[in-house]
Amino acid sequence: MTEYYNPLISGFHPDPSVVRVGDDYYIATSTFEYVPGIPIFHSRDFETWTRIGHVATTAEQLGVSDVQTAGGAWAPTIRHRDGVFHVIITVAMGRGMLHFTATDPAGPWSAGDVILNAAGTASVDGIDPDLAWDDEGTAYVTYSALVLTGEDVGQHRGIEQVRVDLDTHRALEEPRSLWSGTGLKFPEAPHLYEHGGYWYLVIAEGGTERGHGMSVARSDSPAGPFVGGPGNPVVSARSTSRPIQNTGHGDLVEGPDGWLAVLLGVRPTSMTQAFSALGRETFVTPVRWVDGWLEIDPVELNPRRGTAVFSDDFDEPEFGLDWIGVRRRPDETGSLTERPGSLVLHADGSTLDDSRPVFVGLRQEHLRAAVTATFDVSAGVGGLGVRYDERFHYEIEAGRGRIVARASVGGIRQEWTRPFSGASVTLHLDVRPDETPGIGGTSDTVVLGATIDGERIDLAEVDGRFLSSETTESFVGRVIGVYAVDGTVAVDRVAYEGSED
Template identity: 70%
Template structure:
């Protein structure tokens, strides 16, 4: 029996889409302003997942060098047909709707072709595209009609569809409107499925916040008309006490034991009123049953994995030769262009360019925070530059430990507010620590997600610099679509990291 761990993928992994090919499963998720973009995870048992590659390794494939925060790679759909893997995605506020192909899901993937509108001039204007084929091979792109450019910017036209020539990457018709849900806001994340003689159109609606849910309709053609299911929404956590909230944006698949499953996003909020989700939107899974021609989806249950520990010594054991492994990500540029693993063997060297964590293009490489109780330590050398360790949501919300100029500085940047704690330090090598965990002494009614503590170990003595209320680095406060990412950064000169260790659990 398959173990349905939840989260299926811990940490910042929103908008999941999955495809089954033989006995193998491949899962794609959103990455927004981070590179490499669109990770592909593989599993055979739906329990153990391995990152095997990314669709986009370079900025040019997505065009996100100057994308605003919250823009970038939104909501991929991954599909397989005639020996070819397909990923279709909207790169919001950048290149538009893109189509990627590969014969090996680990890559390399194509450069990404823009799917043009029927006039052949601009991208199809919408988000969350799905790709499906009917029996005669006609390709359908079904998407959420959120207008991302032009005079109607921000308008929502509901769920729309076009037939597409995938060789020329051009729509063959003007967009048509389809069933757009039960009337809740933001009908999005459509997926089309053929099952037992019917076409099913599954969508998310209610917004990707607490009102999120999944609804479905069916018809005799991929173009509709569609009849809504009698029990919509099929799944939603709104107005419930479930520990996993915001459940929606799902994709159906047949599981390893022959039963149906749905992968979907959700959050794990904490605090007295469950108001703050520190890790952002994660990937979850739950069971599906077909009853009288309609799917029924079980509520998403929390079933935690054991804790994890990652130690990176930059000696080639964890990293892939002279490059960081695929779990390392950077902001609007590739980690490979920032991380030097060869000039000082056994060390990660970053070269500052004057940017800081306040900037859109920091010299920063990090990893997703995977657990609600989490500790990261890094042994660093600031003898030839200024840099540090940062816990980032975006350029307006981050917590840093910076070394250089005769001091260690703890810093909290929270939406324009700044606070610093300074401790003198004239040496070269020291250990930096960012630890997050549940608040203490709250009488059983915590009013935040967690507490973030900043510390440094200098000459064998641990110095506590300061602490930050974790609610300020949650998806609800930052209004971010991403999640917490922790890593090293450089401001000026060369900043080197000898060892990076992260361990955590969710108990």
């Protein structure tokens, strides 16, 4: 068995789903409130993955323009049938359960059709939908029945299923209960597979935190009844000291040299493995079919070594695929044509405390990272920040006669300032892993600084644990980007260097 990299796709890339088409593999992941949404990654060897496009290129396709934090694009499933790629997803607190199609996974994708209930009056009420077809071509949508609307909002009915007409996007029946796991909390992320004469239902349960895991049941029919397997959960890191925790929410595929599961996990640090700076990432682990049941290996850490380098001088008229915005596209907050060779940001009264900041960002994908951005702040105030959500963010900004480093943690704010009268400045945001021995460690340290007249000056070193998934509970991960809060600022260059060493 090939030893694959783990993380397979690092940084904020949770809830992975995978499909194989010939010798090509495609993965889709969740994006919550960020736009463009639902990235598609491609590989031919299951080692090198390239982002080739997004399913949703606008906030309107998902309905996330005003979605609350932790809502948005949850847990896609990607499948392929008769030359057409399908993605089905629930946009929580947004448009509901949606079905997208494309003949090219790089896009363009369809606008997204709502999967209606049998009455045709509303979206099917649930999350983490799976799409599968039986031998007659009947489409089955299997989902986690978390109620998102109405007077029963927040209730959970386990794993349910409906047959769907994908031409009219309407359920052909009332929801049926399938199998809801072994009794652990929050059965979710169902996927159906036909293999060796059986239909297998793989789900996640135990919650997406330390108790997360995957369990399996099987049936003679995609509609059930399903019987749980003898070894459930088939994968979990709960109550272990493995470097990858929260393993679950997986999808199966036949890889280059054997079956594999892609699944989410986190890499917590500190002595008690308490803080996961990068949030939920995509991992991979081998799978075997033994005596008609599923066996999944524990997820092993195998990070990519060396230094990854990314830079953008903003010489192109369009944003690259790595750039994302908060509840709106990058080109809705920044222009690449107004001043060729620069990204121009016009403040609109928002700050990083707001749900729709003037912010264009990149995912932090390494435990050690150094990001620099060169600004012209002669006509405004802007900066370089790292964001988990509008309540948890750190930033360094310049303009209007000063440089400010700031930490915002759940309503608590601290600032460090120094005078600055120039127009051009290079700002720095460094992430350094914690090396504190014994009790008292944290995830990492975020250093906020500026280069002024050729000399780098660090204004603040901030504890990174407050920008971790365990602290914020936002489901996402760190996004580092540039922003404007007053007037107009121009960004001439952004450079990112990251490593796991």
